[in-house]
Amino acid sequence: MGETGKEEYKIQSFDSETQKLLKTALKDPSNVDLEKVANIIVDQSLKDSVFSKEAGRICYTIIQAESKQVGQSIFRRSLLNRLQQEYKDREELRTRSLQAWICYVTFICNIFDYLRVNNMPMMALVNPVYDCLFRLAQPDSLQKEEEVSAGRAADVPVVLPRTCKKHSPGGAEKPPLLCAQHLLFLLKVDCLVLQLHRIGEQLEKMNSQRMDELFSLLRDGFLLQEGLSSLSQLLLLEIIEFRAADWKMTDAAQKYYYSEVTD
């Protein structure tokens, strides 16, 4: 695997020994400790948001390789059970680190997207994925967080919002940055809309009722949240329209949300 392979699987952030292990897992899975590999992948996906967005791919490849080579599914089983473990302890994870929680949600959605069983998504993951998205969309958290982790603004386009009047009372002049709470909320909304873009359609097919509930929660968030940054509003509005258009991008939406428009 040359540079393209590394790039494809996003494993640059691993140390070289681990990279070697992963490459072996991809080519010769019966000769590695697949449970260990599964744990390595899950651990990393909780730390590295870039990796968590595409980790499903490397998992898929290892599963195929193992199935072809020895007709087993040890890796898949270890991966899923570890994922389930993290899911059971998700509240603690979320309390410990919001970032890690967001990474987890990204990861489990990515797994849902990539790992299929006879061309069907994994039934067992449907409700857990919904649970995670609901948790992400819950509006209570806007008030609770007080710390901001080192900005993941690299992933998020920085837009200059209006000065945050809500959190800097007195209208004091503040530099045009998102305040901590807004940034955190933005990270959550950003994660949420990304996942819904990727797996919303499939998820809705598996359980449309829960999708309806999720979207009413989003609409409440959009309409009822005070002091939501304009970027968050924009993201939510876009996903609501996206779903209304049957999970497709329309020309109008493309123009409105994604083009440079000079007013």
Next chain:
Amino acid sequence: MSFRQRSPHGSTRSSPQHPPRWAQARKRGADGRRRRQNEPESSAFEENKPGPEDGRLDSFTTPEGPGPLSRCLDWGTAVEEDEMRTNVHKEIARHRRKLLINEFSRERKSSSGSSDSKESTVTVELETDEVVLMRRQKQINYGKNTIAYDRYIKEVPRCHRIPGVHPRTPNKFKKYSRRSWDQQIKLWKVALHSWDPPTEGGCDLQEICPVDLCEMETESVGSNSTESQTSCQDNDDTCSGTPTKVRHVDYQAEGEFDLEVCLSEPLKEFDTVS
């Protein structure tokens, strides 16, 4: 003999007094891992799953799902069952197609005047109950998941099997009563023991017999040897290596054929079947 045990919540594996003989020849443990040959392992039926920890329902139904999902708290196992279920559905479809082809080719033969007393042109009802099929498939998997089975299929390619002598996997798509099916499985697994790996108490005599018969078989098939060899070559790919359910569907579906028919019209039959 009953070795069913549920290990108490939170405890490590308890070893029963005396693991059954077949358990020692199992290729994989209950968790799906390959075992080394001499690893003592407890009964296949011992459950190591913890009891329900959270207050979740034992089974749940998603509105657009296929129906209630079994009580399965473990995602790894749930997905494997999912996979088994969808595979079973694929196999049903495939089996049906093969029966149709089979019937069609029989009709052709009988209309051309050849009498064939073995045929039953009555369409048989198939077993389609998913629950039954899954259960039967699991039982078959237990039997195939053995070192004995591995050795058996390596030693005796499908085309060399002699009906009545070499064990044949029961056909899960046929209608049988529960007792009948369970008995067939039992007899099949007992027969597979002939290929158990040699232990101190092993019966060498049993191991020799199949080999002898095989040699006899090749001798007697002298005139057809080229033909059966070519068709055997085709099958070697499917016969060797770790067995998977999908490969063996062909074999199971061929329950309608027997060896004599195979040998008399080898090329024609295999063309339509495989």
